[in-house]
Amino acid sequence: PSDRRNGRPNMHLIYSERLPIKVHPLPSVTTNPLSVVHVLLVLAKHFFTTPESIPSPVYEGSFSTETRSVQITATTTINALWKCGFFGKGSLSRSEPAWLQTEKNRRGLYLKGTSEIVTGKRRKERRKFKLDRQRAQLKALEDQLRRERGEILEEPSADQTNESQSATAVKEETDAVDIQPSPVADAALLSTEQTDSIEVLDQEHLQLSLEEAFFLAYGLGVLRINVPSTVSSAAINGLESSNEATEASQDSYSLMNLFRAHSYFPPAPIETLSPDDPFLLQYITYHHFRSLGWVVRPGLKFACDYMLYLKGPVFTHAEFAIVIVPNYKGVHWDSEDGQSSKRYRAKDWWRMHCTNRVQSHVFKTLVLTYVEVPEPSVIKEFQEHRDVGGLLRQYKVREFCIKRWTPNRNRD
Amino acid sequence: MADIDEDAVPPSGQPGVEVDLSEEAQDFRFLANLLNAGSQHKLPKRGEKDFEPDATQMQTSVLEASRAAMEDALSYTRVHRGKNRTKAILDYGGCGAFVEKPHDRHFMTMGRWTGGQIWLAPEEALYLLERGSLDVQWPPDLLPGDEGAHGAGEEDTVPMSLQAAYSVFIGMGQSLERPLTMEMYSVYAHLKRLGYIVIRAGIAQVEGPTTSPPARTTSLFSFLAERRSRSAAASLEKRGIAGPLVSPGLYRSYGASSPIHRLTISNKMLDDIFHLLRIIPSHNPTTKPTDTPTPPYFDPDQTPDPDALSITFHVYKPSSNYSKRSPPPPDYQIAVMSARETTVPSLAQLSSLLASTPYAPPPESMPLYQRLKKGHRNVILAIVDCGIVSYLTASDAGFAIEGIQWSPRKRGPPFKRSGGRKGRHRAAKPTGNGPR
Numbered sequence: 001p002s003d004r005r006n007g008r009p010n011m012h013l014i015y016s017e018r019l020p021i022k023v024h025p026l027p028s029v030t031t032n033p034l035s036v037v038h039v040l041l042v043l044a045k046h047f048f049t050t051p052e053s054i055p056s057p058v059y060e061g062s063f064s065t066e067t068r069s070v071q072i073t074a075t076t077t078i079n080a081l082w083k084c085g086f087f088g089k090g091s092l093s094r095s096e097p098a099w100l101q102t103e104k105n106r107r108g109l110y111l112k113g114t115s116e117i118v119t120g121k122r123r124k125e126r127r128k129f130k131l132d133r134q135r136a137q138l139k140a141l142e143d144q145l146r147r148e149r150g151e152i153l154e155e156p157s158a159d160q161t162n163e164s165q166s167a168t169a170v171k172e173e174t175d176a177v178d179i180q181p182s183p184v185a186d187a188a189l190l191s192t193e194q195t196d197s198i199e200v201l202d203q204e205h206l207q208l209s210l211e212e213a214f215f216l217a218y219g220l221g222v223l224r225i226n227v228p229s230t231v232s233s234a235a236i237n238g239l240e241s242s243n244e245a246t247e248a249s250q251d252s253y254s255l256m257n258l259f260r261a262h263s264y265f266p267p268a269p270i271e272t273l274s275p276d277d278p279f280l281l282q283y284i285t286y287h288h289f290r291s292l293g294w295v296v297r298p299g300l301k302f303a304c305d306y307m308l309y310l311k312g313p314v315f316t317h318a319e320f321a322i323v324i325v326p327n328y329k330g331v332h333w334d335s336e337d338g339q340s341s342k343r344y345r346a347k348d349w350w351r352m353h354c355t356n357r358v359q360s361h362v363f364k365t366l367v368l369t370y371v372e373v374p375e376p377s378v379i380k381e382f383q384e385h386r387d388v389g390g391l392l393r394q395y396k397v398r399e400f401c402i403k404r405w406t407p408n409r410n411r412d
Numbered sequence: 413m414a415d416i417d418e419d420a421v422p423p424s425g426q427p428g429v430e431v432d433l434s435e436e437a438q439d440f441r442f443l444a445n446l447l448n449a450g451s452q453h454k455l456p457k458r459g460e461k462d463f464e465p466d467a468t469q470m471q472t473s474v475l476e477a478s479r480a481a482m483e484d485a486l487s488y489t490r491v492h493r494g495k496n497r498t499k500a501i502l503d504y505g506g507c508g509a510f511v512e513k514p515h516d517r518h519f520m521t522m523g524r525w526t527g528g529q530i531w532l533a534p535e536e537a538l539y540l541l542e543r544g545s546l547d548v549q550w551p552p553d554l555l556p557g558d559e560g561a562h563g564a565g566e567e568d569t570v571p572m573s574l575q576a577a578y579s580v581f582i583g584m585g586q587s588l589e590r591p592l593t594m595e596m597y598s599v600y601a602h603l604k605r606l607g608y609i610v611i612r613a614g615i616a617q618v619e620g621p622t623t624s625p626p627a628r629t630t631s632l633f634s635f636l637a638e639r640r641s642r643s644a645a646a647s648l649e650k651r652g653i654a655g656p657l658v659s660p661g662l663y664r665s666y667g668a669s670s671p672i673h674r675l676t677i678s679n680k681m682l683d684d685i686f687h688l689l690r691i692i693p694s695h696n697p698t699t700k701p702t703d704t705p706t707p708p709y710f711d712p713d714q715t716p717d718p719d720a721l722s723i724t725f726h727v728y729k730p731s732s733n734y735s736k737r738s739p740p741p742p743d744y745q746i747a748v749m750s751a752r753e754t755t756v757p758s759l760a761q762l763s764s765l766l767a768s769t770p771y772a773p774p775p776e777s778m779p780l781y782q783r784l785k786k787g788h789r790n791v792i793l794a795i796v797d798c799g800i801v802s803y804l805t806a807s808d809a810g811f812a813i814e815g816i817q818w819s820p821r822k823r824g825p826p827f828k829r830s831g832g833r834k835g836r837h838r839a840a841k842p843t844g845n846g847p848r
Binding site: 217253325393408 | 466467468469470602603606607608651652653654655656657658659660661662663664665666685686689690691692693694695729730731744751754755756758759760762763780781784785787792795797802803804805806807808809811812
């Protein structure tokens with residue numbers, strides 16, 4: 001397959017890996033008998049030199065308390081994590097780390113569109129369309145008023161109207177330029193002023209949300225997270241404080257505790273953590289949908305917890321908007337103590353309709369994801385056995401799609 | 413990358429945008445046309461909405477005309493015409509009303525035959541009375557003695573006013589499953605006016621389809637697949653204590669394997685990455701809903717859970733072949749809820765509500781998104797706030813079984829894959845069955 005399609009980069013080739021783990025598939029067998037030989041050859045090759053799927057050495061990231069995220073600075077790692085499964089967000093971009101390209105573009109060094117530029121162009125076009133429409137409406141109104149005042153409207157000949165319209169249009173356009181200097185003009189100005197050989201340093205890093213980082217570290221085992229020794233203090237590590245202060249990377253158990261503590265602000269002490277920690281609920285949901293093969297991205301801008309993409313944001317729009325609904329299960333939560341220690345209450349219908357309205361306006365389907373929260377005793381077991389998998393298996397997930405139903409449209 | 417979408421939202425008013433016409437203001441001038449030209453049965457069209465006064469004479473006159481039309485429509489006197497007059501007598505003990513000589517075509521879909529008479533549920537009687545199609549009379553024994561002393565005949569009953577009907581019928585129905593509430597009546601009347609056939613659940617015995625999924629036929633494939641998933645679950649039990657779930661090694665595919673792969677797979681070869689990642693239990697909508705076990709702290713002598721939700725109405729499309737004698741399975745099932753007294757239902761409420769609806773899995777030919785949205789069961793929640801009804805469909809989405817890389821039906825025969833371009837929902841890579 002070619003690396004460009006219809007003059008655009010072939011996304012299927014660039015983003016062919018679904019996770020940052022390299023798979024080595026066998027070639028497919030076709031009607032051609034030689035293909036069998038090909039398969040055997042590959043098998044033999046793999047037998048003698050077994051390739052490794054997990055990247056080696058594993059990627060490195062560092063936990064940052066201030067931003068409550070894990071930061072990746074190595075460019076190759078940033079690329080790998082973004083291209084294979086769409087993990088993280090550029091610290092200076094809205095999603096894909098594209099600051100360097102945008103910056104070069106702005107300085108006129110590099111003429112290739114980033115998504116931000118494309119969006120900017122589209123916004124401008126839309127604004128022009130709206131201005132035109134408004135102008136037409138105003139004109140119709142004026143005509144009506146004049147007609148009612150008894151003024152005789154001369155039906156202007158076709159070319160006259162065109163002329164006057166284009167005149168106003170030109171005027172408006174010049175106004176618009178005055179108000180908002182276009183970035184293109186800006187870039188042109190800069191490029192003429194400055195000499196071409198400027199080295200632009202990449203100021204951007206990739207930031208992983210805590211659940212993304214934990215998934216990469218615990219689930220896939222492709223990321224080592226270094227934690228500053230000041231953070232990994234005994235208070236957060238819990239019962240055992242035998243970890244040397246100098247040890248940078250952490251095991252899954254400590255990471256889980258660290259992230260759970262940091263899902264509160266200020267970070268909560270380990271004794272107060274409960275099974276309905278924000279981090280635990282988010283991670284359960286994140287891991288669940290990731291393990292089903294969806295690309296999961298944060299959904300704050302859509303008033304939900306996560307957005308689900310079928311293959312990734314470069315291929316399709318998200319179709320599903322996930323809202324987490326904790327569902328407390330067990331005797332403890334029904335007791336008086338348990339009731340008061342719940343961190344989530346049932347949502348009222350107004351809030352639910354708000355979210356659903358937003359989703360139907362942006363053509364998404366709201367998915368209520370109920371997460372069954374087990375009793376607090378599971379946390380004690382977790383502290384004793386340090387069994388992360390055992391803890392995760394105590395939760396259960398169930399999804400319901402919610403959609404508005406309009407009686408008018410479903411009659412036949 | 414939520415952001416990419418945010419710019420792609422087309423301006424409202426485009427064909428795809430969901431426009432709820434019922435939320436727009438009526439243009440009452442069209443009503444006037446309807447009244448004046450009674451012979452021409454033309455449905456009124458909707459006018460365009462102005463958002464602010466623009467000081468034109470035209471707008472003012474349009475507004476005036478609309479107001480006049482509305483007043484005309486409201487002041488129109490409705491009378492019971494001699495021939496079509498249908499009388500009913502309030503049946504206070506039986507919670508409803510008895511119709512003696514049903515003339516109206518309404519009775520094709522309303523009421524129930526009992527002993528040579530038609531018995532109407534409270535909402536049916538109230539709706540017909542409000543519509544002007546029914547004349548409900550007070551029963552003679554409820555009237556004070558001296559008024560009822562006229563002797564036998566038609567004259568000894570007194571017609572019921574609309575106000576009286578509301579106060580009698582709302583809250584009535586102790587012998588029914590649930591007494592009629594104002595919320596229920598709002599939903600009932602709304603759907604009836606739109607032409608739907610609405611039957612109270614529990615009144616008519618609907619020969620519903622089975623509510624649980626059929627026992628699956630065990631083919632060799634499904635047997636092996638099941639065995640595999642069971643053994644996989646067993647082997648997963650001990651994994652993931654400290655991670656990673658995906659241990660280092662050689663992997664040939666991300667997702668599910670080809671059929672031949674599934675046949676030859678053994679426990680040691682569970683090498684699909686997504687398979688290894690699945691450790692969080694999730695709901696499978698194809699399984700039979702288990703009766704919610706009574707928790708130990710729940711008093712068995714107690715009446716059923718007051719918070720439990722239940723289906724209120726069975727709804728049929730106007731075009732459906734509904735027959736009162738043997739009602740077909742309903743097109744929609746509606747649970748009425750009060751917006752101010754209830755919250756978003758808990759998992760137990762929603763799952764037991766859905767368990768009472770028929771099992772209707774989405775057809776296999778449906779695209780993935782639609783299959784997920786339709787779900788294996790669905791119910792409509794009608795949330796009512798003081799007469800305003802909002803309908804929401806809740807469906808039991810099978811995310812866990814529709815996992816993109818899981819479903820074997822999405823895969824073609826193992827040897828005809830052309831490679832290169834992938835199908836929309838396929839696994840990313842073709843896979844083989846070789847040893848590791």
